[in-house]
Amino acid sequence: MAGQLIGRVESHARQAQLSELTTDVSITARPFFERYGFTVEAEQHPVKGGVPLTN
Template structure:
């Protein structure tokens, strides 16, 4: 596996990976209605690209296929961290998260973790600050504000 910086040409693969991962991996913790508003299949690609270019963004690649991606702000907020549905449990999220955390000069890291991702972040030393409900198109989704000191 290779980790490298994000390129705008990665966006098509990333958008499909995001949709597929949410609708399979997160299906154990969220309803179909919740999954449909979380990952609609209609991403604002221009906004995602701008966000990825503003943040420190990495992709994980195996055999020229993007198998994971993550991004972090300069303040230490992990915005997105997703691993391809067929590559779960292979250390890709750990490698991405290690690289993201090591790239930023911050004393503290934060994220808004899904129910599914919460145990991963807890194993990394993050603690839950609070559970919260996020509304998307009138549908409530639970996630967790989590933080870790460096």
């Protein structure tokens, strides 16, 4: 189901003639996005509610 969703997003992006898609994802979601051709540009370390995260 998630693969279908990203397919729809990519389809809309092509129709809108966008040259790239970007997203901030959790380290858990990283392998999914990499399967669909996304690459890591930078690792981030935001703090949410006092909890440090990596995305």
